[in-house]
Amino acid sequence: xxxxxxxxxxxxxxxxxxxxxxxxxxxxxxxxxxxxxxxxxxxxxxxxxxxxxxxxxxxxxxxxxxxxxxxxxxxxxxxxxxxxxxxxxx
Numbered sequence: 001x002x003x004x005x006x007x008x009x010x011x012x013x014x015x016x017x018x019x020x021x022x023x024x025x026x027x028x029x030x031x032x033x034x035x036x037x038x039x040x041x042x043x044x045x046x047x048x049x050x051x052x053x054x055x056x057x058x059x060x061x062x063x064x065x066x067x068x069x070x071x072x073x074x075x076x077x078x079x080x081x082x083x084x085x086x087x088x089x090x
Contacts (some may be wrong), residue, residue, distance in 0.1 A: 008075035049088040051078050 027035050030042035034049055044061075051057075052065045053074050059065070063079035063086065079086040 002025045036085070037087075040084050040086060045086045048079055048086055050081065052077055053088075070090050 001028070026041065027037045029035055030045055032046060034042070034045050036042060036045045048060050049062055052060050052067065056067065056074075057065075060079065063081045064085075065077060065079040065086075066077075067074045069077040073090075075090045077088040078087075
């Protein structure tokens, strides 16, 4: 009985590890510090980041964006929309 419990626990951990790695594999590097997750085309993601950096509006083309600045300069941008994620880092 104890052996069965150990095997079931290990199988569950392996499945959880597989799901985590599969989720990370879905991220696409678009270049220029832009990473996309969830199927947004790279050209659109780059435009959204560029527009947010220029205007610093909270809503850009439907995406809700937030940025982090250091010394008055943006260093990180995160935009989200229904399971889609755009990340930019300087």
